[in-house]
Amino acid sequence: MKKLQGGIIGAGKDSFIGFVHMAGARLMGESEITAGVFSRDPQKSKVRGKELRLAPDRVYLDYKDMIRGELSRPEEDRIDFVIIASPNSSHFDMTMAFFEAGIHVFADKPMALSLEQALAIRKKSEDSKLLYALTHGYTGYAMTKQARFLVETGVLGEIHRVVVEYTQGWLAPLINDPDLFDTWHLNPKISGPSCTMMDVGIHALNLVQTITSLVPEEVCADLTGTIPGNPLDDQGSVLIHFKNKSRGLLHASQVSSGEGNALRIRVYGSKAGIAWDEEYPETLELMNNDGSSTIFKKGTPALCDEARRAARLPGGHPEGLICAFANIYNSGFRFIRREAVVPGRDFPDADQGVTGLAFIEAIVKNSKGREKWTVMESL
Structure with missing residues (x-):
């Protein structure tokens, strides 16, 4: 089974939740993180990408740059999903942009800044048939x-x-x-x-x-x-x-x-x-x-x-938050692969x-x- 490819927005070196997202997504070997935006500072983002051993051309300046870069790649070598782990105010614009590009979305809560924005995301997800998963990790x-x-x-x-x-x-x-x-x-x-x-x-x-x-x-x-x-x-x-x-x-x-x-x-x-x-x-x-x-x-x-x-x-044998996140990611991956799964x-x-x-x-x-x-x- 081919591993799914993922991108992440956020997950700077000092971001504990970014680490949890990446570890949870990769834990069961179903995906790998191959692209990212790790800081508003391009140099810091490049350094973090190098630490994570990402290809330099897949460490992007911002989410728009990521979308352009990934869509320019052969279809079989693009990210399948993105993890949005950035501050609240960015969630709506990023989610809608990745949906428009045909990319599945795992997003940190809250869904957006307003109910109006949340309703728009839901409709876009329904219309596009793309995954939208909120990473309320504790439910895992x-x-x-x-x-x-x-x-x-x-x-x-x-x-x-x-x-x-x-x-x-x-x-x-x-x-x-x-x-x-x-x-x-x-x-x-x-x-x-x-x-x-x-x-x-x-x-x-x-x-x-x-x-x-x-x-x-x-x-x-x-x-x-x-x-x-x-x-x-x-x-x-x-x-x-x-x-x-x-x-x-x-x-x-x-x-x-x-x-x-x-x-x-x-x-x-x-x-x-x-x-x-x-x-x-x-x-x-x-x-x-x-x-x-x-x-x-x-x-x-x-x-x-x-x-x-x-x-x-x-x-x-104790398990923790990373395993809980992994359960959410693995369920989302089954949705992407069109396997039996119940959103919500x-x-x-x-x-x-x-x-x-x-x-x-x-x-x-x-x-x-x-x-x-x-x-x-x-x-």
């Missing part, structure tokens, strides 16, 4: 698939409440010293209408969508900026009414001092509940109504088929991306206004 873990299995098979009963939080502490030092470092996440022109909700809150929402399939209908939000001079939110909480009348609470923060990457979800049903923590991703707790708990472990026969397939190593289930798709932007716009509107509840736009 084996235990999130087991959690979904427990919900879908009725083990939890009727879902009535979801509590999800995503808390980090990396912006907390700026509370006392706003000039300590700069980040584009606090720039509305690049980040969009939100910082923390656009960055990690949208991950939390997607995890809820993936595990429960619940669709948010209306929201009541309290977003705030704690860092002096920060025009965007750096923490906030959202009450959610889902369409089936379930209730939810989503909390996100990047100024929670001491926190690392605390993405945690609890789903409560009429029969049982489940709890999962991304920092301890190998286990899933099923909380029974009698007060006992059943602990599911990654890589064991007790798991559903999807969870077993998502584990690369035997039980007791095997990998986060454009529909979920559109819901994420509708959610962001609704909570920003609600937090700034005086109404108790804001109904999300019908999609």
